[in-house]
Amino acid sequence: MKIASWNVNGVRARLDHVSGWLETNQPDVLALQETKVMDEMFPFDAFKPLGYQVSIYGQKSYNGVALLTKKIPTEITKGVEGFSDDQTRVIAGVCGGVLVINVYVPNGQSVGSEKFDYKMSWLKHFYAYLQTLLKVHQKIVILGDFNIAPADVDVHDPELWKNKVLCSDNERRWLNQILDLGFIDSFRLFEQEEGLYSWWDYRAAAYRRKMGMRIDLILISDALKKECIKSYIDEVPRGQDRPSDHTPVLIELS
């Protein structure tokens, strides 16, 4: 089973990119973030002819997540249980016996801002939600735009970003707390080249200058470790015309 995640920064603006990528890569599951569209305006018709089911949790202009799947998922849930939130950031469902949790973690703007406080609160409630899910599910994949670079190796210039948003100790502490529940950052199960990232800011020609970060992650529960045979980043879409600022990340399960 091939499972992928991609922050598309507007699914309507990226229709050709996503359709083409699905045709080429044929994932069983593609988790999208920042779809930026209300449910009734989601471009269902673009994906159904390609053989994909669409499960969505959208809103106008901001946020929005979706699961594109070859088979209809079961047990679809939206949002973080126990956390009242008008921002649409989580959609989950069971695909091929695996609970797939698609997340768009808040960006946080800057350390100490109101949006950063919201990010911290969101992470706290998401952590509590995971604890309850772990009582029911063993095989879990959490994937999406985490807006957290796990370690300095995931940052193009760690000194510049030291204790800045996406890299601060408090954010990394929450990520590590989640990992301590029994999850693995799948990317680090395998030997990787240096300087592999999943996001490059549109500004300051960051992609051309290789100024990126790995903030799009696929966490797998311990029960899936033996089944995970591959975890990688597909940098191709980021180099295309009018790209998203993020590029897809993938895993393969045996």
Next chain:
DNA sequence: ATGGTCGATAGTCGA
């Protein structure tokens, strides 16, 4: 280079 560029949307906000 302490700025820049996008998407959704209709003046800005958020990333």
